[in-house]
Amino acid sequence: MIHIFLGTKAQLIKMAPIMVLLQERSIDYNFIFSGQHQDTIADLRENFGVKEPDVILHKGKDINSIPKMLYWLVKVILVSLFNGRKIWQKDRKGIVLNHGDTFSTLLGSLLAKIYGHKNAHVESGLRSHNIFHPFPEELTRLAVFTLTDIYFAPGDWALKNLERYKGLKVNTQCNTLYDALQSISNKPPPMSLAIPSEPFAVVTLHRFENLYDRKKLEESIQILTDISETMKLLFILHSPTKRKLEATGLMEKLATNKNIELRPRYDYMNFIALIKKSEYVISDGGSNQEECYYLGKPCMLFRNATERKEGLGENCILSKFKKNEILNFTSNHKSFVRPSISLEIPPSEIILEKTIKLSNRVT
Numbered sequence: 594m595i596h597i598f599l600g601t602k603a604q605l606i607k608m609a610p611i612m613v614l615l616q617e618r619s620i621d622y623n624f625i626f627s628g629q630h631q632d633t634i635a636d637l638r639e640n641f642g643v644k645e646p647d648v649i650l651h652k653g654k655d656i657n658s659i660p661k662m663l664y665w666l667v668k669v670i671l672v673s674l675f676n677g678r679k680i681w682q683k684d685r686k687g688i689v690l691n692h693g694d695t696f697s698t699l700l701g702s703l704l705a706k707i708y709g710h711k712n713a714h715v716e717s718g719l720r721s722h723n724i725f726h727p728f729p730e731e732l733t734r735l736a737v738f739t740l741t742d743i744y745f746a747p748g749d750w751a752l753k754n755l756e757r758y759k760g761l762k763v764n765t766q767c768n769t770l771y772d773a774l775q776s777i778s779n780k781p782p783p784m785s786l787a788i789p790s791e792p793f794a795v796v797t798l799h800r801f802e803n804l805y806d807r808k809k810l811e812e813s814i815q816i817l818t819d820i821s822e823t824m825k826l827l828f829i830l831h832s833p834t835k836r837k838l839e840a841t842g843l844m845e846k847l848a849t850n851k852n853i854e855l856r857p858r859y860d861y862m863n864f865i866a867l868i869k870k871s872e873y874v875i876s877d878g879g880s881n882q883e884e885c886y887y888l889g890k891p892c893m894l895f896r897n898a899t900e901r902k903e904g905l906g907e908n909c910i911l912s913k914f915k916k917n918e919i920l921n922f923t924s925n926h927k928s929f930v931r932p933s934i935s936l937e938i939p940p941s942e943i944i945l946e947k948t949i950k951l952s953n954r955v956t
Contacts, residue, residue, distance in 0.1 A: 594687040595620070595952050596710065600627030600650075600697030602637060603880050606861055607716065608692050609641035610772035610941035616644060620949070623647050623682050627669055627697040629656045632832070636860035641776060648680050657833045662696065673704050681708055688713055688952050690944075691737070694730040694900075702740040711951065713743035715944060716768060718751030719879075719900040726898035727879070728802050734900070743951065745944050750902050763947050765940040768903075770883050772941045777862050786863050789854075792872050794824050794926075798895060799831040800877040807841065812914060813895055814843050817875070820923050821852040826875075827867065828855050873926045882909055891929035893922045907931055 595615065599608055615622045624644060626634075628651030638645070650669045656662050673680060681687065689705035691698050692715040705712040714737055724731050738744075743761045746752040747768040755762055796817060803809055817826060828847065830838075838844040847853050859867070865884065868874055873891035874881060879901050885892035886904035894911050905911060908931040912918050922929065 594682065594684040595622040595948060596625060596681065596684070596687050596689045596705075597622055598625045598627070598689055598691050598697070598701030598705070600629030600700075601693075601695050602630050602633060602861075604692045604695060604697065605634060605637050605643070606641075606773050606880070607769045608690065609637070609643050610769050610776060610939070611690070611715075611945055612643045613641060613776070614941055614945050616642070623684070623687075625680060625701070626650065627700060628652060629665065629695065629697045631655050633858065633860050640860055640862050641773070647682070650680075655832060656696075657831075657836075666696065666700070669700060673700075674707075677708055680704075681710070685709055687711070688743070688948055690715055690948065692716055694719070694733045694737070696733065698737055699733050699740075702737050706740050711742045712740055713745065713948060713951075714738070714741040715745045716747055717741065717744040718746040718754040720751075720754045721898040721900040723898045726802060726896060727800055727900065731900065743947075745947075747940065748902070761951075763943065765943045766938070767934075767936055767940045768883055769940045769944065770880060771887050771934065771936060772939045773861075774865065774884060774887050775939070777865060780862060786859075786866055788867065788870050789825055789827070791825055793870075794820070794826055794873045794875060795867055795871045796826050796828040796875045797831070797881060798875075798877050799834050800896070803877050803895065804833060804837045809914070810837065810841060811843065814838075814846060816895075816914070816916075816919060817853065818846070818850060820875075820919075821850055824852075824872065824923065826853045827871075828853055829858060829864070829867075830855055831858060873922075873929070885909060887934045889931040889933045891922070891926045893919065904931075 599605055624646045625648045626646035632655050650672050651665055656665045688711045690713050691701040702712050721731050738758050741760055744755050745763050745765050747765050752764050874885050875893050877895045882892055882901050883903050889908055892909040897913050899911055908929050910922050
């Protein structure tokens with residue numbers, strides 16, 4: 594049997610194309626939801642047409658702090674260990690698709706190995722080669738690699754990073770995020786989405802290493818303040834970001850800036866609609882880097898290192914918080930516009946076909 598284990602919004606977005614293909618082909622699969630994220634999950638399922646989870650390991654608010662994370666991990670591990678037969682629907686030789694670099698990825702990989710399933714890692718082989726950037730994602734990846742039997746690597750560079758690990762390696766050429774974008778590209782955004790009449794840029798910051806370093810956070814807000822003098826900014830606030838800005842007193846600085854508009858998180862369809870209409874994107878997210886690459890949208894990363902190669906040197910710059918790099922990008926952002934990417938074979942098709950063949954073999 595095919596099992597899909599996930600727990601975050603980003604994981605659902607990137608796994609949705611595979612799940613929809615399974616549903617369209619009437620192939621039964623077991624959707625296990627760890628509950629790491631809760632907000633907007635139902636909206637995302639509706640956006641893509643994904644079924645409700647077969648198993649929910651945790652119900653509650655988003656896990657967005659270290660104490661909550663520790664509680665969630667202990668609870669989910671105990672629930673999983675004492676309810677194994679129910680969670681895996683009595684299957685003993687299945688294939689578990691885990692995605693990315695979250696704590697849910699590590700948890701799903703561990704449980705797959707404990708219960709004797711084959712662990713398949715989607716978006717495998719991404720590395721920044723710097724354990725502190727991003728943290729703790731880089732460490733999570735290294736741990737997951739050691740627990741994986743089947744590696745789905747989104748390109749040659751990612752595949753090369755897996756040379757030292759044993760197991761079946763499949764080059765999907767690109768990330769399933771491409772398929773997610775394609776699936777909603779022709780859907781019009783809801784009429785309720787407020788799009789500014791003047792040119793604007795989208796900002797989204799949420800990484801641990803940026804939020805929990807007071808100096809770095811203050812530096813980031815000052816940079817955004819400077820940029821807002823020449824470009825209206827829509828700052829999309831993740832819950833942890835909002836709490837940190839309020840705790841440090843930086844929220845007031847943003848709220849009183851007439852050229853920075855603070856907005857809550859959107860569902861995926863609305864968020865992509867905003868990106869498409871924007872002049873450029875400022876983000877510390879790897880998924881946003883990829884989305885902008887596929888869309889040809891200029892993107893500036895507020896990071897010191899990235900595990901992805903998509904768009905670097907083309908539509909995307911890694912700022913490393915260097916003022917000259919940032920000013921060059923904001924002053925010349927139109928020169929970073931690129932054509933959108935088009936693929937002949939969707940990555941999700943490659944993953945699904947290989948998974949079906951292997952699933953038939955192991956059962």
